[in-house]
Amino acid sequence: MPRSNSELNTQVQVFKALADPTRLAILKLLKRAPEALICGQVGAQLGISKTSGSYHFKLLEAAELIIVNKVAREKYVTLNQAVIDRDVTQFYQQL
Amino acid sequence: MPRSNSELNTQVQVFKALADPTRLAILKLLKRAPEALICGQVGAQLGISKTSGSYHFKLLEAAELIIVNKVAREKYVTLNQAVIDRDVTQFYQQL
DNA sequence: ATTATAGTTCAAAAACGTTTGAACTATAAT
């Protein structure tokens, strides 16, 4: 049943965000990229529809795993490395 | 070099296993336990049915996050610390 | 001004994950 611990909840949210092949692929692409990438280009490279891409980027942003910067028509995304580092550390300390 | 997809798949499997409040609670309980715990007792402590417990433990075992030891009627479980450490390291190296 | 491009939103559909109860196996206790 619902275990209501808000730290646990955000942790679950992060793991849920990571628990999908498309999103993991996005994050790995961003990790290797020298600078910000445009959403649509990432989606195209992974062969997903723009609607689906929009959904996944929104979810990654909600989990604070990426930073989004809208410039004119385009959406530039980068890893939120600080938050990822914090999450890894937490994972390491707890398990 | 084309990155094999099976690595991504097992990674996704691990994150899926972690992406649930009940399973995360189980793992944290196991982490703090001085020795192996009995499935049913863990389930009771978390207030889940035995059927549901069986489902979650099976999933955690499939993801190799726990080690299971059946003794007579009881199922003893411990964290699979070696695999967890490897997963954390991989997470750290890739994101 | 028209058309093209990048992305969003919405609702429906499809896919996937979790819980439930009943029936079951195997071991233990009386």
Added chain:
DNA sequence: ATTATAGTTCAAACGTTTTTGAACTATAAT
């Protein structure tokens, strides 16, 4: 032998996540 306990399995129900297509907004290019 009978009854109790620990756990599994199965299918159905229930719940959540993901994909889809169409309609939409906003900016850019011709």
